[in-house]
Amino acid sequence: MIQFKLDPKTGSPFYRQIIDQIRFGIATGNLKTGEQLPTVRSLAVELKVNLNTVAKAYKELEIQSVLETQQGTGTFISDIKVQIPAKDKNNKLKEICNEFSSIAFSYGFTVDDMINQLQKQK
Amino acid sequence: MIQFKLDPKTGSPFYRQIIDQIRFGIATGNLKTGEQLPTVRSLAVELKVNLNTVAKAYKELEIQSVLETQQGTGTFISDIKVQIPAKDKNNKLKEICNEFSSIAFSYGFTVDDMINQLQKQK
Amino acid sequence: MIQFKLDPKTGSPFYRQIIDQIRFGIATGNLKTGEQLPTVRSLAVELKVNLNTVAKAYKELEIQSVLETQQGTGTFISDIKVQIPAKDKNNKLKEICNEFSSIAFSYGFTVDDMINQLQKQK
Amino acid sequence: MIQFKLDPKTGSPFYRQIIDQIRFGIATGNLKTGEQLPTVRSLAVELKVNLNTVAKAYKELEIQSVLETQQGTGTFISDIKVQIPAKDKNNKLKEICNEFSSIAFSYGFTVDDMINQLQKQK
């Protein structure tokens, strides 16, 4: 189980925040293989967003083989180990780091500041 | 002076890439206080983008007091440094790093992956 | 360029029909790398469907790296060769064949009937 | 008699899988005219699905005159064969095969891939 939370201030779209939280839940082991996710409707009510917004998030994860849905039954964590092709993986990392440094720059931090801080977190 | 470069594949919008490169230039000392930037028009031609895209980038940096525009003369690196108290600054950096490492984590990346990627961007 | 066409009678959702036609256009060479697709709005008008329906189709193909979008500019055929992992590819084939035989069965055809007909098409 | 089996991973709904297996059984001679099918209840238990799911499959086949239900007795394979004129039948088969090979083609599959997969399903 997982506690979902949306922050309208981040600028990140709602459906993307849902996706990230599910991915994070899986990575940390809080969501386990085969586990059922909240229904689109219940999560929509809980987060006070439209049903379609939740459905969009679930759908994207289904395309990526992270989730499996069985119509009329529910949505579940897939048991397939997601293998992102090396190329896409690199692009994703680049994308994450770009956004990261963009935000850090706007606060006046340098790349070295970031690296130092990350080293400490290890 | 600085060599600008846009990459449509990063997913980062053009105007943001321009902002980041100016900020990065300042942080690394390649752009110095008082130095004049290319005109909106010439940079737009150089990067093959719309005038508005460059103007938007300059405008945002002007709002943040990073640039100063002198009517009829051009755009310059501002000498005003916005100072954030050291303590807050550190907390902010920590906060940013935490959020980003958790996102990277959920895609299967480690802190080292991020550091490596950031090193490349330097 | 491509001539899109929707058939409400097939039971296949509109957005899926759009996806299939784009994929088919690429496979047959009617859509070439880098080529721009119709804008979501113009295609929506042409097909007399809602903007969101077209956007959904484009989005799914973007997730699969078949299309690339640049906000404010348009949607293009990606130059990345799509490599579907062998496992997914097999599942997709299974899925297609299942639907295929399901329809054929309902007309009273056997698996052998289908195979014979396919042999002739070679 | 027949051994039913459901696979949630195919994407094909349960009720459709049941329909296909009955049709397939008839086509291959494993189910013969007049033979009695399992009761809705027993098949539902065997397949661990809802009563309604099995009932829906039987109902659809009854509409198509493939099955006959005798109140209080059970469900049987109908002896009525719906006959489509040979010529129309051939055209229909051709039409179906054309559509499906074009879909398979757009995913990078060849006609041989389809034939191989269909052989496995036999």
Added chain:
DNA sequence: GTGGTCTAGACCACT
């Protein structure tokens, strides 16, 4: 002008 996100609400398919 381009695409992206979101809502409210409807109706369908499946279990």
Added chain:
DNA sequence: GTGGTCTAGACCACA
């Protein structure tokens, strides 16, 4: 009850 599709219409971000 579950998820899936679609519409009409709004507002935002970007070039």
